[in-house]
Amino acid sequence: MTLGRKKNQLNRTAQKTQVGTRPTAIDCFAGCGGMTEGFRQAGYRVVGAIEIDSSAATVYKLNHPQVHLWQNDIRKVSCRDILKTVGIRKGELDLLGGCPPCQGFSALRTMNGNRRIRDKRNDLIYEFQRLVLELLPKHVMLENVPRLLTDRRLDDFKKSLEEVGYILKAEILNVADYGVPQRRKRTVVVASRLGEPGLGRKAKSIRTVRQAIGTLKPAGQSDDPLHDMPEKRSRIVRERIRKIPKDGGGRRSLPPRLRLECHVESDGFKDVYGRMAWDEPAPTITTGCFNPSKGRFLHPEEDRAVTIREVALLQSFPPSYVFPAALGKVRLAEMIGNALPPKFIRLHAQALKRSEP
Secondary structure (H helix, E strand, O other): OOHHHHHHHHHHHHHOOOOOOOOEEEEEOOOOOHHHHHHHHOOOEEEEEEOOOHHHHHHHHHHOOOOEEEOOOHHHOOHHHHHHHHOOOOOOOOEEEEOOOOHHHOOOOEEOOOEEOOOHHHHHHHHHHHHHHHHOOOEEEEEEOHHHHHOHHHHHHHHHHHOOOOEEEEEEEEHHHHOOOEOOEEEEEEEEOOOOOOOOOOOOOOOOHHHHHOOOOOOOOOOOOOOOOOOOOOHHHHHHHHHOOOOOOOHHHOOHHHOOHHHHHOOOOOOOOOEOOOOOOEOOOOOOOOOHHHOOOEOOOOOOEOOHHHHHHHOOOOOOOOOOHHHOHHHHHHHHHHOOOHHHHHHHHHHHHHOOO
């Protein structure tokens, strides 16, 4: 069969719809399931996921038990096994999504201001590329930090997909514009071999910290293990937190005796020991979101850092999403901070469905 005939056949396969069934999706680098949850809310049937980390895989299985999870290094997962396990043929998958580990692309991972630290995780985008080329899904969604947009690896990725008939669109978007109560800029790449891919519609209004967590019971009195995890702070740290003005205040208001020497010597990282503001979106939820020394992670009003339940809600996870408290605050904060906001993913996944002819 010639390349042209084979390509046309795959395109015809892609355009067939199965009456009474939901479109299918696979989530690569699934973490605790933020992308899968977004796909599910968008009406997709997630049939497979890949995640190497055991703790994240535990959370994923608790929330998505019907999905076949490959708890393995993505480099060791073959497309032949994927197709056989989920019972589809090449070209039939509706959506393949993934967020390769972003630490290697992060703006913080630089030396001397401009020299990028070498990180082998940077090249995992090529594993995602391999899955796209071997599975030939109808649509593709790749999400990552803003710096990916100017990385040569993304250029390689786009070129390889265009060569087999995909049309791509790549933009840096702020999740706050899409109804997530958090400021978080991300590179979103969508691709389709059925036509021009679309991106999600922006929300009519910004969702705030108050709207996301303002009605929760006081931390420690809620009977929710994620909201009631105790804090262990030294006397001077507790005093420092009490002195931060409510509703958006920062460390510049601290009296001299409570200021950290490193903050006096350096004017950077101004959000450290800052409070969130009730009527604004939260700052970017990071893996250190339980620690006031890592950013603007103090509650707007109470003298504490935001809780694990609160950061999950600020990431737009539904209140029913299960995060076992037994995993501990550090591990849970790490996986929630690394997760994709489900609401953000839902809107873009819905847009890809609308873009089909």
